[in-house]
Amino acid sequence: MSLSEQAEARDPLMIAEGWMNEGRDLAIATVVETWGSAPRPTGSHLVIDAEGNFEGSVSGGCVEGAVIAEAIDVIESGKPRMLEFGVADETAWRVGLSCGGKIRVYLERLG
Template sequence: MTLIQSSETLDPLGIAESWIDEGRSVALATVVETWGSAPRPAGSHLVIDADGSFQGSVSGGCVEGAVVAEAADVIVDGKARMLEFGVADETAWRVGLSCGGRIRVFVEKLN
């Protein structure tokens, strides 16, 4: 039954605490607002460490890369940031939500 992950390993707040106990620097990203057909509701978490390891999700996988990159800066300077993502701009290499929704994501360091 190795296909089935234990549910604790999928709980971002539990993971955040266990990473801190291991001495890792951790940032927490939280969806605070959504418009339109956003894939994950407000309150969804992504937890990120200084090496860029992450668990959880704030979208269907569309903007996690950008959030992880911002989280690296948040971990270094300790300053929280509010990120906003909208529809992908097809003419540019910018991340966005292909579902057409918009989300606001708050990224903060746990300290």
């Protein structure tokens, strides 16, 4: 039996394959480690194209903006990056996780 169409339609890696088939360049972000209270479990994905369109999540919306900004560079350079996010900085010029957790996000280009 196949995956339900609804689940497939929201699976970031299924979406990534669809985008790839359309010829779009894209990056895949993956939560590889979490400490403390993290909003999304290890293995969660966010996929981003060169225009900044995205699907999925690596946090509860706290750090996606920063990951998307980095993704544009990674799509261009092809070099993977490891990003780390901790508690939101009180000076507010750095994004972070308001829940108090810490996450490591691996960001790579597809292909």
